[in-house]
Amino acid sequence: MSKKVKIVAATGCPTGIAHTFMAEEALKRAAEKLGVEIKVETHGQVGVQNQLTKEEIRAADGVIVAADKDVDAGRFKGKPTVDVSVSAGIKEAEHLIQQIIDGKARPYKGNSNAESKQEESSEGKSAGGFGRAIYKHLMNGVSHMLPFVVGGGVLIALSFLFGIHSANPDHESYNEFAAFLNSTGGVAFGLMVPILAAFIGQSIAQRPGMVAGFVGGMMANTGGAGFLGGIVAGFIAGYIILLLMKLLKGLPRTLDGLKAIFLYPLFGIFLTGAAMYFVVEPMTTINEAMMSFLSNFQDANPILLGLIVGSMSALDMGGPVNKAAYLTGTALLSDGNFFFMAGVSAACITPPLITAFATVFFRKFFNEQERNAGLVNFILGSTHITEGAIPFAAKNPIVVIPILMVGSSISAILTYIFSVQVPAPHGGFLVLPVVTNGVLWVVAILIGSLVGGFIYGMYQKYSYQKTK
Amino acid sequence: MELLNKNLIKMHTNFQTQEEVFEGIASLAVEQGLASDKKTVVAGLANREKESTTGFFDGFAIPHTKNSAIQKAGIVIMVNESGLEWNSMDGQPAKFFISLLIPENEAGTTHLTLLAAVSRMLVHEDIRAKLLTLENEEKIYEEIKRFLSENM
Known part of the structure:
Protein backbone atom coordinates (compact mmCIF):
# COMPACT_ATOMS: atom_id res chain seq x y z
CA MET A 1 0.00 0.00 0.00
CA LYS A 109 -21.51 9.09 -17.34
CA GLY A 110 -23.18 12.35 -16.50
CA ASN A 111 -26.42 12.73 -18.38
CA SER A 112 -26.76 9.13 -19.40
CA ASN A 113 -27.12 8.23 -15.75
CA ALA A 114 -30.03 5.96 -16.56
CA GLU A 115 -27.80 3.92 -18.75
CA SER A 116 -25.16 3.17 -16.15
CA LYS A 117 -27.81 2.30 -13.58
CA GLN A 118 -29.42 0.03 -16.12
CA GLU A 119 -26.19 -1.73 -16.88
CA GLU A 120 -25.55 -2.19 -13.23
CA SER A 121 -28.91 -3.75 -12.55
CA SER A 122 -29.04 -5.91 -15.64
CA GLU A 123 -25.61 -7.31 -14.96
CA GLY A 124 -27.19 -9.13 -12.07
CA LYS A 125 -24.84 -8.18 -9.28
CA SER A 126 -27.47 -9.39 -6.84
CA ALA A 127 -29.24 -12.67 -7.50
CA GLY A 128 -31.91 -12.38 -10.18
CA GLY A 129 -30.81 -8.84 -10.95
CA PHE A 130 -32.28 -8.79 -14.43
CA GLY A 131 -35.62 -10.16 -13.31
CA ARG A 132 -35.71 -7.59 -10.55
CA ALA A 133 -34.99 -4.78 -12.99
CA ILE A 134 -37.87 -5.92 -15.19
CA TYR A 135 -40.15 -6.06 -12.16
CA LYS A 136 -39.05 -2.59 -11.08
CA HIS A 137 -39.93 -1.16 -14.50
CA LEU A 138 -43.33 -2.87 -14.48
CA MET A 139 -44.03 -1.61 -10.97
CA ASN A 140 -43.22 1.94 -11.97
CA GLY A 141 -45.71 1.70 -14.82
CA VAL A 142 -48.38 0.05 -12.70
CA SER A 143 -48.19 2.47 -9.79
CA HIS A 144 -48.64 5.41 -12.14
CA MET A 145 -51.46 3.69 -14.00
CA LEU A 146 -53.41 2.65 -10.92
CA PRO A 147 -55.00 6.04 -10.10
CA PHE A 148 -56.34 6.26 -13.65
CA VAL A 149 -57.91 2.82 -13.35
CA VAL A 150 -59.46 3.54 -9.96
CA GLY A 151 -60.66 7.08 -10.72
CA GLY A 152 -61.92 6.28 -14.20
CA GLY A 153 -63.41 2.94 -13.20
CA VAL A 154 -65.40 4.34 -10.30
CA LEU A 155 -66.75 7.19 -12.44
CA ILE A 156 -67.93 4.70 -15.04
CA ALA A 157 -69.45 2.50 -12.34
CA LEU A 158 -71.29 5.54 -10.95
CA SER A 159 -72.74 6.30 -14.37
CA PHE A 160 -74.29 2.82 -14.41
CA LEU A 161 -76.29 3.72 -11.32
CA PHE A 162 -78.39 5.99 -13.55
CA GLY A 163 -79.24 2.98 -15.68
CA ILE A 164 -77.14 0.76 -17.88
CA HIS A 165 -77.92 2.74 -21.04
CA SER A 166 -78.04 6.14 -19.37
CA ALA A 167 -74.96 7.36 -21.25
CA ASN A 168 -76.49 6.56 -24.63
CA PRO A 169 -78.23 9.67 -26.05
CA ASP A 170 -80.54 7.52 -28.16
CA HIS A 171 -81.85 5.56 -25.21
CA GLU A 172 -84.91 6.54 -23.22
CA SER A 173 -82.98 6.40 -19.92
CA TYR A 174 -80.42 8.95 -21.20
CA ASN A 175 -79.14 11.25 -18.48
CA GLU A 176 -76.75 14.05 -19.25
CA PHE A 177 -74.83 13.80 -15.99
CA ALA A 178 -74.48 10.03 -16.33
CA ALA A 179 -73.15 10.51 -19.85
CA PHE A 180 -70.67 13.02 -18.48
CA LEU A 181 -69.51 10.60 -15.76
CA ASN A 182 -69.22 7.84 -18.31
CA SER A 183 -67.23 9.83 -20.84
CA THR A 184 -64.94 11.40 -18.24
CA GLY A 185 -64.24 8.00 -16.74
CA GLY A 186 -63.71 6.75 -20.27
CA VAL A 187 -61.04 9.37 -20.90
CA ALA A 188 -59.15 8.23 -17.79
CA PHE A 189 -59.50 4.64 -18.96
CA GLY A 190 -58.19 5.56 -22.37
CA LEU A 191 -55.03 6.88 -20.74
CA MET A 192 -54.45 3.77 -18.69
CA VAL A 193 -52.42 1.85 -21.25
CA PRO A 194 -50.42 4.88 -22.48
CA ILE A 195 -49.51 5.78 -18.89
CA LEU A 196 -48.46 2.21 -18.19
CA ALA A 197 -46.20 2.23 -21.23
CA ALA A 198 -44.90 5.75 -20.55
CA PHE A 199 -43.73 4.97 -17.03
CA ILE A 200 -42.24 1.62 -17.90
CA GLY A 201 -40.23 3.58 -20.46
CA GLN A 202 -39.40 6.24 -17.89
CA SER A 203 -38.15 3.67 -15.42
CA ILE A 204 -35.80 2.25 -18.04
CA ALA A 205 -34.59 5.42 -19.74
CA GLN A 206 -35.93 8.40 -17.82
CA ARG A 207 -37.65 11.23 -19.64
CA PRO A 208 -36.76 10.25 -23.21
CA GLY A 209 -38.06 6.76 -22.40
CA MET A 210 -41.27 8.25 -21.03
CA VAL A 211 -41.91 10.20 -24.21
CA ALA A 212 -41.39 7.26 -26.53
CA GLY A 213 -43.30 4.96 -24.16
CA PHE A 214 -46.29 7.28 -24.06
CA VAL A 215 -46.52 7.36 -27.83
CA GLY A 216 -46.03 3.59 -28.08
CA GLY A 217 -48.72 3.10 -25.45
CA MET A 218 -51.16 5.30 -27.35
CA MET A 219 -50.53 3.16 -30.41
CA ALA A 220 -51.10 -0.03 -28.44
CA ASN A 221 -54.31 1.41 -27.07
CA THR A 222 -55.83 2.71 -30.27
CA GLY A 223 -54.58 -0.34 -32.16
CA GLY A 224 -56.45 -2.62 -29.79
CA ALA A 225 -53.39 -4.34 -28.35
CA GLY A 226 -54.61 -3.89 -24.78
CA PHE A 227 -52.43 -3.64 -21.72
CA LEU A 228 -50.12 -6.45 -22.81
CA GLY A 229 -49.42 -4.36 -25.91
CA GLY A 230 -48.80 -1.43 -23.57
CA ILE A 231 -46.22 -3.38 -21.59
CA VAL A 232 -44.50 -4.34 -24.82
CA ALA A 233 -44.56 -0.68 -25.92
CA GLY A 234 -43.01 0.48 -22.65
CA PHE A 235 -40.12 -1.95 -22.84
CA ILE A 236 -39.52 -1.37 -26.55
CA ALA A 237 -39.45 2.40 -25.96
CA GLY A 238 -37.14 2.18 -22.95
CA TYR A 239 -34.61 -0.07 -24.60
CA ILE A 240 -34.69 1.84 -27.86
CA ILE A 241 -33.71 4.97 -25.94
CA LEU A 242 -30.94 3.09 -24.12
CA LEU A 243 -29.70 1.92 -27.48
CA LEU A 244 -29.80 5.48 -28.81
CA MET A 245 -27.86 6.65 -25.75
CA LYS A 246 -25.16 4.12 -26.57
CA LEU A 247 -25.08 5.01 -30.26
CA LEU A 248 -24.94 8.76 -29.62
CA LYS A 249 -22.33 8.49 -26.89
CA GLY A 250 -19.61 9.44 -29.33
CA LEU A 251 -21.11 12.84 -30.06
CA PRO A 252 -19.31 15.82 -28.53
CA ARG A 253 -20.59 16.96 -25.14
CA THR A 254 -21.68 20.30 -26.54
CA LEU A 255 -24.50 18.41 -28.25
CA ASP A 256 -25.89 17.05 -24.94
CA GLY A 257 -28.71 19.59 -24.91
CA LEU A 258 -29.60 18.80 -28.48
CA LYS A 259 -29.75 15.10 -27.68
CA ALA A 260 -32.27 15.52 -24.87
CA ILE A 261 -34.60 17.93 -26.59
CA PHE A 262 -34.29 16.82 -30.19
CA LEU A 263 -32.46 13.61 -31.03
CA TYR A 264 -33.91 11.27 -28.37
CA PRO A 265 -37.53 12.34 -28.88
CA LEU A 266 -37.23 12.33 -32.66
CA PHE A 267 -35.54 8.98 -33.14
CA GLY A 268 -37.07 7.46 -30.03
CA ILE A 269 -40.63 8.14 -31.15
CA PHE A 270 -39.89 7.16 -34.73
CA LEU A 271 -38.31 3.82 -33.85
CA THR A 272 -40.82 2.98 -31.13
CA GLY A 273 -43.64 3.88 -33.48
CA ALA A 274 -42.17 1.69 -36.21
CA ALA A 275 -41.80 -1.24 -33.81
CA MET A 276 -45.31 -0.77 -32.47
CA TYR A 277 -46.68 -0.69 -35.98
CA PHE A 278 -45.67 -4.32 -36.33
CA VAL A 279 -47.03 -5.18 -32.90
CA VAL A 280 -50.41 -3.57 -33.48
CA GLU A 281 -50.89 -4.62 -37.09
CA PRO A 282 -51.78 -8.27 -36.44
CA MET A 283 -54.24 -7.34 -33.67
CA THR A 284 -57.26 -7.10 -35.97
CA THR A 285 -56.32 -10.43 -37.50
CA ILE A 286 -56.00 -12.04 -34.08
CA ASN A 287 -59.30 -10.52 -33.07
CA GLU A 288 -61.11 -11.81 -36.14
CA ALA A 289 -59.49 -15.23 -35.93
CA MET A 290 -60.53 -15.56 -32.30
CA MET A 291 -64.09 -14.57 -33.16
CA SER A 292 -64.42 -17.18 -35.88
CA PHE A 293 -62.76 -19.73 -33.60
CA LEU A 294 -65.29 -18.92 -30.92
CA SER A 295 -68.27 -19.10 -33.24
CA ASN A 296 -67.40 -22.76 -33.88
CA PHE A 297 -67.83 -23.45 -30.21
CA GLN A 298 -70.89 -21.39 -29.32
CA ASP A 299 -73.04 -24.52 -29.14
CA ALA A 300 -70.38 -26.70 -27.54
CA ASN A 301 -71.00 -28.32 -24.17
CA PRO A 302 -71.10 -25.87 -21.25
CA ILE A 303 -67.78 -26.97 -19.76
CA LEU A 304 -65.78 -26.56 -22.94
CA LEU A 305 -67.52 -23.31 -23.84
CA GLY A 306 -67.02 -21.93 -20.33
CA LEU A 307 -63.37 -22.86 -20.39
CA ILE A 308 -62.82 -21.11 -23.71
CA VAL A 309 -64.86 -18.01 -22.87
CA GLY A 310 -63.35 -17.74 -19.39
CA SER A 311 -59.79 -18.06 -20.60
CA MET A 312 -60.31 -15.64 -23.47
CA SER A 313 -61.95 -12.99 -21.30
CA ALA A 314 -59.22 -13.00 -18.66
CA LEU A 315 -56.28 -13.40 -21.03
CA ASP A 316 -55.67 -9.81 -22.10
CA MET A 317 -58.50 -7.81 -20.49
CA GLY A 318 -59.29 -5.32 -23.22
CA GLY A 319 -56.89 -6.77 -25.80
CA PRO A 320 -57.89 -8.53 -29.02
CA VAL A 321 -58.72 -11.89 -27.42
CA ASN A 322 -60.94 -10.50 -24.69
CA LYS A 323 -62.67 -8.26 -27.19
CA ALA A 324 -63.38 -11.23 -29.45
CA ALA A 325 -65.31 -12.93 -26.65
CA TYR A 326 -67.13 -9.76 -25.75
CA LEU A 327 -68.07 -8.80 -29.29
CA THR A 328 -69.27 -12.33 -30.02
CA GLY A 329 -71.41 -12.06 -26.91
CA THR A 330 -73.00 -8.77 -27.93
CA ALA A 331 -73.55 -10.03 -31.48
CA LEU A 332 -75.36 -13.09 -30.14
CA LEU A 333 -77.42 -10.86 -27.83
CA SER A 334 -78.91 -9.14 -30.84
CA ASP A 335 -79.72 -12.60 -32.25
CA GLY A 336 -81.64 -13.30 -29.07
CA ASN A 337 -79.08 -15.63 -27.47
CA PHE A 338 -78.83 -14.45 -23.86
CA PHE A 339 -76.96 -17.51 -22.61
CA PHE A 340 -73.62 -16.83 -24.24
CA MET A 341 -73.31 -13.32 -22.84
CA ALA A 342 -73.98 -14.56 -19.32
CA GLY A 343 -70.74 -16.53 -19.39
CA VAL A 344 -68.77 -13.68 -20.91
CA SER A 345 -70.06 -11.28 -18.26
CA ALA A 346 -69.26 -13.73 -15.49
CA ALA A 347 -65.75 -14.15 -16.85
CA CYS A 348 -65.28 -10.37 -17.10
CA ILE A 349 -66.59 -9.72 -13.59
CA THR A 350 -64.39 -12.35 -12.00
CA PRO A 351 -60.80 -11.01 -12.44
CA PRO A 352 -61.24 -7.83 -10.36
CA LEU A 353 -63.11 -9.83 -7.72
CA ILE A 354 -60.26 -12.34 -7.59
CA THR A 355 -57.83 -9.55 -6.76
CA ALA A 356 -60.32 -8.07 -4.29
CA PHE A 357 -60.78 -11.34 -2.39
CA ALA A 358 -57.06 -12.08 -2.46
CA THR A 359 -56.19 -8.71 -0.92
CA VAL A 360 -58.82 -9.20 1.78
CA PHE A 361 -57.99 -12.79 2.75
CA PHE A 362 -54.24 -12.54 2.26
CA ARG A 363 -53.97 -8.94 3.41
CA LYS A 364 -50.52 -9.32 4.91
CA PHE A 365 -48.89 -10.21 1.63
CA PHE A 366 -50.02 -7.14 -0.30
CA ASN A 367 -48.77 -3.60 0.10
CA GLU A 368 -51.07 -0.81 1.13
CA GLN A 369 -51.61 0.49 -2.40
CA GLU A 370 -52.68 -2.97 -3.51
CA ARG A 371 -55.02 -3.43 -0.54
CA ASN A 372 -56.82 -0.19 -1.33
CA ALA A 373 -57.00 -1.04 -5.02
CA GLY A 374 -58.34 -4.45 -4.00
CA LEU A 375 -61.23 -2.87 -2.12
CA VAL A 376 -62.10 -0.65 -5.07
CA ASN A 377 -62.11 -3.79 -7.20
CA PHE A 378 -65.21 -5.05 -5.36
CA ILE A 379 -66.98 -2.10 -6.98
CA LEU A 380 -65.28 -2.44 -10.36
CA GLY A 381 -65.83 -6.19 -10.51
CA SER A 382 -69.47 -5.93 -9.50
CA THR A 383 -70.04 -3.49 -12.35
CA HIS A 384 -68.27 -5.53 -15.03
CA ILE A 385 -65.19 -3.30 -15.21
CA THR A 386 -62.57 -5.96 -15.85
CA GLU A 387 -59.81 -3.38 -16.18
CA GLY A 388 -59.64 -3.15 -12.39
CA ALA A 389 -57.56 -6.31 -12.44
CA ILE A 390 -55.02 -4.92 -14.91
CA PRO A 391 -52.73 -3.25 -12.36
CA PHE A 392 -52.44 -6.56 -10.55
CA ALA A 393 -51.95 -8.56 -13.72
CA ALA A 394 -49.43 -6.12 -15.18
CA LYS A 395 -47.07 -6.56 -12.25
CA ASN A 396 -46.50 -10.18 -13.04
CA PRO A 397 -48.48 -11.18 -16.14
CA ILE A 398 -46.93 -14.63 -16.54
CA VAL A 399 -48.23 -15.83 -13.18
CA VAL A 400 -51.27 -13.69 -12.49
CA ILE A 401 -53.02 -13.98 -15.87
CA PRO A 402 -53.24 -17.80 -15.77
CA ILE A 403 -54.71 -17.55 -12.26
CA LEU A 404 -57.31 -15.05 -13.48
CA MET A 405 -58.05 -17.37 -16.43
CA VAL A 406 -58.71 -20.28 -14.09
CA GLY A 407 -61.07 -18.24 -11.92
CA SER A 408 -62.90 -16.76 -14.90
CA SER A 409 -63.27 -20.18 -16.49
CA ILE A 410 -64.84 -21.59 -13.34
CA SER A 411 -67.29 -18.68 -13.22
CA ALA A 412 -68.19 -19.09 -16.89
CA ILE A 413 -68.53 -22.88 -16.75
CA LEU A 414 -70.87 -22.70 -13.75
CA THR A 415 -72.84 -19.92 -15.42
CA TYR A 416 -73.43 -22.11 -18.46
CA ILE A 417 -74.28 -25.14 -16.33
CA PHE A 418 -76.81 -23.06 -14.39
CA SER A 419 -78.38 -21.83 -17.67
CA VAL A 420 -78.16 -18.20 -16.68
CA GLN A 421 -79.43 -15.60 -19.17
CA VAL A 422 -78.05 -12.07 -19.21
CA PRO A 423 -79.73 -9.74 -21.71
CA ALA A 424 -77.41 -6.72 -21.15
CA PRO A 425 -73.86 -6.45 -22.39
CA HIS A 426 -72.57 -4.45 -19.42
CA GLY A 427 -73.30 -3.29 -15.90
CA GLY A 428 -72.39 -6.37 -13.89
CA PHE A 429 -74.56 -7.01 -10.86
CA LEU A 430 -76.50 -3.81 -11.54
CA VAL A 431 -78.44 -5.67 -14.24
CA LEU A 432 -79.39 -8.48 -11.85
CA PRO A 433 -83.12 -7.57 -11.94
CA VAL A 434 -83.29 -8.59 -15.61
CA VAL A 435 -81.06 -11.68 -15.28
CA THR A 436 -82.68 -15.11 -15.41
CA ASN A 437 -81.37 -17.32 -12.59
CA GLY A 438 -79.63 -14.25 -11.18
CA VAL A 439 -78.88 -15.81 -7.80
CA LEU A 440 -77.14 -18.79 -9.40
CA TRP A 441 -75.19 -16.39 -11.58
CA VAL A 442 -73.86 -14.56 -8.52
CA VAL A 443 -73.04 -17.91 -6.91
CA ALA A 444 -71.13 -19.01 -10.02
CA ILE A 445 -69.14 -15.78 -10.07
CA LEU A 446 -68.40 -15.90 -6.36
CA ILE A 447 -67.12 -19.47 -6.58
CA GLY A 448 -64.82 -18.63 -9.48
CA SER A 449 -63.62 -15.47 -7.72
CA LEU A 450 -62.99 -17.17 -4.40
CA VAL A 451 -61.08 -20.05 -5.98
CA GLY A 452 -59.02 -17.62 -8.07
CA GLY A 453 -58.56 -15.33 -5.09
CA PHE A 454 -57.29 -18.20 -3.00
CA ILE A 455 -54.76 -19.32 -5.62
CA TYR A 456 -53.59 -15.76 -6.17
CA GLY A 457 -53.29 -15.17 -2.43
CA MET A 458 -51.29 -18.38 -1.97
CA TYR A 459 -48.97 -17.37 -4.77
CA GLN A 460 -48.52 -13.93 -3.24
CA LYS A 461 -47.78 -15.54 0.12
CA TYR A 462 -45.27 -17.87 -1.50
CA SER A 463 -43.41 -15.09 -3.30
CA TYR A 464 -43.50 -12.91 -0.20
CA GLN A 465 -41.90 -15.60 1.89
CA LYS A 466 -39.35 -16.34 -0.78
CA THR A 467 -38.08 -12.77 -0.79
CA LYS A 468 -37.82 -12.71 3.00
CA MET B 1 -30.56 18.54 26.37
CA GLU B 2 -33.70 20.33 25.27
CA LEU B 3 -34.80 17.96 22.51
CA LEU B 4 -35.09 14.93 24.73
CA ASN B 5 -36.06 14.30 28.32
CA LYS B 6 -37.23 11.37 30.41
CA ASN B 7 -40.87 12.25 29.87
CA LEU B 8 -40.47 11.77 26.14
CA ILE B 9 -39.33 8.19 26.64
CA LYS B 10 -41.78 5.37 27.24
CA MET B 11 -40.83 1.75 27.78
CA HIS B 12 -42.85 -1.47 27.88
CA THR B 13 -45.47 -0.26 25.46
CA ASN B 14 -47.80 -2.85 23.99
CA PHE B 15 -48.40 -1.73 20.43
CA GLN B 16 -49.61 -4.35 17.99
CA THR B 17 -49.39 -2.44 14.71
CA GLN B 18 -47.40 0.29 13.02
CA GLU B 19 -50.42 2.55 13.24
CA GLU B 20 -50.61 2.10 17.00
CA VAL B 21 -46.94 3.01 17.34
CA PHE B 22 -47.53 6.25 15.40
CA GLU B 23 -50.58 7.00 17.53
CA GLY B 24 -48.54 6.41 20.66
CA ILE B 25 -45.73 8.68 19.51
CA ALA B 26 -48.18 11.40 18.48
CA SER B 27 -50.18 11.19 21.74
CA LEU B 28 -47.06 11.58 23.84
CA ALA B 29 -45.87 14.45 21.64
CA VAL B 30 -49.19 16.27 22.16
CA GLU B 31 -49.19 15.48 25.88
CA GLN B 32 -45.70 16.89 26.28
CA GLY B 33 -46.49 20.01 24.29
CA LEU B 34 -44.39 19.20 21.23
CA ALA B 35 -47.34 19.06 18.89
CA SER B 36 -50.81 20.54 18.60
CA ASP B 37 -52.70 17.88 16.68
CA LYS B 38 -52.30 14.15 17.03
CA LYS B 39 -53.90 13.19 13.74
CA THR B 40 -51.60 15.34 11.62
CA VAL B 41 -48.53 13.92 13.30
CA VAL B 42 -49.73 10.35 12.75
CA ALA B 43 -50.40 11.14 9.09
CA GLY B 44 -46.96 12.72 8.72
CA LEU B 45 -45.20 9.69 10.18
CA ALA B 46 -47.28 7.31 8.08
CA ASN B 47 -46.59 9.24 4.89
CA ARG B 48 -42.87 9.22 5.48
CA GLU B 49 -43.03 5.50 6.21
CA LYS B 50 -44.82 4.94 2.92
CA GLU B 51 -41.99 6.53 0.97
CA SER B 52 -39.54 4.00 2.32
CA THR B 53 -39.14 2.14 5.54
CA THR B 54 -37.55 3.81 8.55
CA GLY B 55 -36.74 0.39 9.93
CA PHE B 56 -33.07 -0.11 10.65
CA PHE B 57 -31.03 -2.93 12.18
CA ASP B 58 -31.46 -4.96 15.38
CA GLY B 59 -35.05 -3.90 15.99
CA PHE B 60 -34.44 -0.16 15.75
CA ALA B 61 -36.61 2.13 13.67
CA ILE B 62 -36.47 5.85 13.26
CA PRO B 63 -39.90 7.16 12.24
CA HIS B 64 -39.72 10.88 11.53
CA THR B 65 -41.67 13.74 10.05
CA LYS B 66 -41.51 17.43 9.37
CA ASN B 67 -44.98 18.62 9.93
CA SER B 68 -47.15 21.70 10.51
CA ALA B 69 -48.74 20.27 13.67
CA ILE B 70 -45.36 20.08 15.40
CA GLN B 71 -44.59 23.17 17.44
CA LYS B 72 -41.27 22.24 19.01
CA ALA B 73 -38.55 19.98 17.66
CA GLY B 74 -38.15 16.87 19.76
CA ILE B 75 -37.33 13.21 20.06
CA VAL B 76 -39.91 10.69 21.25
CA ILE B 77 -38.73 7.22 22.17
CA MET B 78 -40.95 4.16 22.52
CA VAL B 79 -39.68 0.74 23.46
CA ASN B 80 -42.28 -1.88 22.66
CA GLU B 81 -42.59 -5.23 24.41
CA SER B 82 -42.85 -7.20 21.18
CA GLY B 83 -41.24 -6.67 17.78
CA LEU B 84 -43.45 -5.42 14.95
CA GLU B 85 -43.10 -5.98 11.22
CA TRP B 86 -41.37 -2.86 9.90
CA ASN B 87 -39.82 -3.96 6.64
CA SER B 88 -36.45 -3.25 8.25
CA MET B 89 -33.09 -3.28 6.54
CA ASP B 90 -32.18 -6.57 8.19
CA GLY B 91 -35.74 -7.92 8.05
CA GLN B 92 -36.02 -8.04 11.84
CA PRO B 93 -39.17 -6.81 13.56
CA ALA B 94 -38.83 -3.39 15.16
CA LYS B 95 -39.34 -2.64 18.83
CA PHE B 96 -37.09 0.31 19.67
CA PHE B 97 -38.58 3.43 18.09
CA ILE B 98 -36.67 6.69 18.07
CA SER B 99 -38.96 9.23 16.52
CA LEU B 100 -37.72 12.61 15.30
CA LEU B 101 -40.30 15.39 15.12
CA ILE B 102 -39.51 18.62 13.32
CA PRO B 103 -41.70 21.73 12.97
CA GLU B 104 -42.60 22.83 9.43
CA ASN B 105 -40.71 26.11 9.74
CA GLU B 106 -37.69 24.91 11.68
CA ALA B 107 -35.11 27.47 10.74
CA GLY B 108 -32.36 26.98 13.31
CA THR B 109 -29.74 24.44 12.41
CA THR B 110 -28.95 23.51 16.02
CA HIS B 111 -31.93 21.23 16.32
CA LEU B 112 -31.45 19.66 12.94
CA THR B 113 -27.79 19.05 13.66
CA LEU B 114 -28.71 17.34 16.90
CA LEU B 115 -31.29 15.16 15.19
CA ALA B 116 -28.72 14.24 12.57
CA ALA B 117 -26.39 13.23 15.38
CA VAL B 118 -29.06 10.93 16.81
CA SER B 119 -29.45 9.30 13.41
CA ARG B 120 -25.70 8.84 13.19
CA MET B 121 -25.68 7.32 16.64
CA LEU B 122 -27.88 4.45 15.50
CA VAL B 123 -25.28 3.33 12.99
CA HIS B 124 -23.00 2.33 15.88
CA GLU B 125 -23.81 -1.26 16.71
CA ASP B 126 -22.31 -1.01 20.21
CA ILE B 127 -24.76 1.77 21.11
CA ARG B 128 -27.64 -0.22 19.68
CA ALA B 129 -26.66 -3.23 21.77
CA LYS B 130 -26.30 -1.06 24.86
CA LEU B 131 -29.65 0.68 24.41
CA LEU B 132 -31.44 -2.66 24.17
CA THR B 133 -30.15 -3.71 27.59
CA LEU B 134 -31.13 -0.58 29.52
CA GLU B 135 -33.90 -1.15 32.01
CA ASN B 136 -35.45 2.28 32.52
CA GLU B 137 -36.22 5.59 30.84
CA GLU B 138 -33.65 7.47 32.91
CA LYS B 139 -30.80 5.24 31.71
CA ILE B 140 -31.82 5.49 28.07
CA TYR B 141 -31.85 9.25 28.40
CA GLU B 142 -28.42 9.31 30.07
CA GLU B 143 -26.90 6.99 27.50
CA ILE B 144 -28.08 9.06 24.54
CA LYS B 145 -26.96 12.28 26.22
CA ARG B 146 -23.55 10.77 26.91
CA PHE B 147 -23.11 9.63 23.33
CA LEU B 148 -24.14 12.98 21.91
CA SER B 149 -21.89 14.97 24.21
CA GLU B 150 -18.92 12.80 23.19
CA ASN B 151 -19.68 12.85 19.49
CA MET B 152 -20.95 16.29 18.61
Missing part, protein backbone atom coordinates in the same frame (compact mmCIF):
# COMPACT_ATOMS: atom_id res chain seq x y z
CA SER A 2 1.87 3.00 -1.22
CA LYS A 3 -0.83 5.57 -0.74
CA LYS A 4 -4.14 5.70 1.05
CA VAL A 5 -7.19 5.37 -1.19
CA LYS A 6 -9.22 8.58 -1.22
CA ILE A 7 -12.97 8.54 -1.65
CA VAL A 8 -15.53 11.32 -1.82
CA ALA A 9 -19.19 10.61 -1.25
CA ALA A 10 -22.53 12.40 -1.36
CA THR A 11 -25.60 11.25 0.57
CA GLY A 12 -29.16 12.49 0.47
CA CYS A 13 -32.73 11.41 1.12
CA PRO A 14 -36.06 13.15 0.44
CA THR A 15 -36.80 14.20 4.04
CA GLY A 16 -33.16 14.91 4.79
CA ILE A 17 -33.49 14.18 8.48
CA ALA A 18 -32.33 10.68 9.23
CA HIS A 19 -31.08 8.49 6.40
CA THR A 20 -28.79 11.10 4.86
CA PHE A 21 -26.80 11.15 8.07
CA MET A 22 -27.02 7.46 8.78
CA ALA A 23 -25.46 6.81 5.39
CA GLU A 24 -22.79 9.41 6.13
CA GLU A 25 -21.91 7.71 9.41
CA ALA A 26 -22.01 4.22 7.94
CA LEU A 27 -19.66 5.22 5.12
CA LYS A 28 -17.25 6.95 7.49
CA ARG A 29 -17.11 3.97 9.79
CA ALA A 30 -16.63 1.56 6.93
CA ALA A 31 -13.88 3.76 5.53
CA GLU A 32 -12.09 3.78 8.85
CA LYS A 33 -12.33 0.03 9.07
CA LEU A 34 -10.96 -0.48 5.57
CA GLY A 35 -8.22 2.11 6.02
CA VAL A 36 -9.56 4.50 3.43
CA GLU A 37 -9.76 8.28 3.52
CA ILE A 38 -13.27 9.59 2.95
CA LYS A 39 -15.15 12.85 2.86
CA VAL A 40 -18.93 12.71 2.88
CA GLU A 41 -21.08 15.57 1.67
CA THR A 42 -24.61 15.50 3.12
CA HIS A 43 -27.73 16.85 1.42
CA GLY A 44 -30.07 17.14 4.37
CA GLN A 45 -32.80 19.37 5.66
CA VAL A 46 -30.18 21.92 6.76
CA GLY A 47 -28.80 22.14 3.26
CA VAL A 48 -25.51 20.89 1.89
CA GLN A 49 -22.89 20.25 4.54
CA ASN A 50 -19.23 19.28 4.17
CA GLN A 51 -19.39 20.45 0.59
CA LEU A 52 -16.90 18.75 -1.68
CA THR A 53 -14.53 21.05 -3.50
CA LYS A 54 -13.52 20.63 -7.11
CA GLU A 55 -10.04 19.85 -5.94
CA GLU A 56 -11.22 17.09 -3.60
CA ILE A 57 -13.28 15.49 -6.33
CA ARG A 58 -10.35 15.67 -8.72
CA ALA A 59 -7.98 14.08 -6.20
CA ALA A 60 -10.38 11.27 -5.22
CA ASP A 61 -9.84 7.72 -6.44
CA GLY A 62 -13.54 7.11 -6.53
CA VAL A 63 -16.98 8.49 -5.76
CA ILE A 64 -19.90 7.00 -3.86
CA VAL A 65 -23.32 8.48 -4.43
CA ALA A 66 -25.82 7.12 -1.88
CA ALA A 67 -28.90 9.19 -2.49
CA ASP A 68 -32.60 9.08 -3.31
CA LYS A 69 -32.54 12.67 -4.45
CA ASP A 70 -30.51 14.83 -6.79
CA VAL A 71 -27.10 15.51 -5.30
CA ASP A 72 -25.70 17.26 -8.36
CA ALA A 73 -23.92 14.11 -9.48
CA GLY A 74 -23.04 15.68 -12.83
CA ARG A 75 -19.83 17.02 -11.30
CA PHE A 76 -18.56 13.45 -10.87
CA LYS A 77 -18.59 12.82 -14.59
CA GLY A 78 -15.71 10.63 -15.59
CA LYS A 79 -14.83 9.61 -12.01
CA PRO A 80 -15.13 5.95 -11.04
CA THR A 81 -18.48 6.07 -9.30
CA VAL A 82 -20.75 3.74 -7.40
CA ASP A 83 -24.28 5.10 -7.58
CA VAL A 84 -26.79 3.53 -5.17
CA SER A 85 -29.83 4.33 -3.03
CA VAL A 86 -29.37 5.90 0.37
CA SER A 87 -30.41 2.70 2.13
CA ALA A 88 -27.76 0.73 0.25
CA GLY A 89 -25.30 3.35 1.50
CA ILE A 90 -26.28 2.46 5.05
CA LYS A 91 -26.56 -1.29 4.63
CA GLU A 92 -23.65 -2.03 2.32
CA ALA A 93 -21.21 0.75 3.11
CA GLU A 94 -18.22 -1.58 3.31
CA HIS A 95 -19.12 -3.33 0.10
CA LEU A 96 -19.40 0.01 -1.72
CA ILE A 97 -16.00 1.17 -0.54
CA GLN A 98 -14.51 -2.19 -1.41
CA GLN A 99 -15.80 -1.76 -4.96
CA ILE A 100 -13.83 1.47 -5.27
CA ILE A 101 -10.72 -0.08 -3.73
CA ASP A 102 -10.95 -3.00 -6.14
CA GLY A 103 -11.33 -0.61 -9.07
CA LYS A 104 -14.71 -2.05 -9.96
CA ALA A 105 -16.52 1.27 -10.12
CA ARG A 106 -17.37 2.54 -13.57
CA PRO A 107 -16.69 6.08 -14.74
CA TYR A 108 -19.71 8.27 -14.12
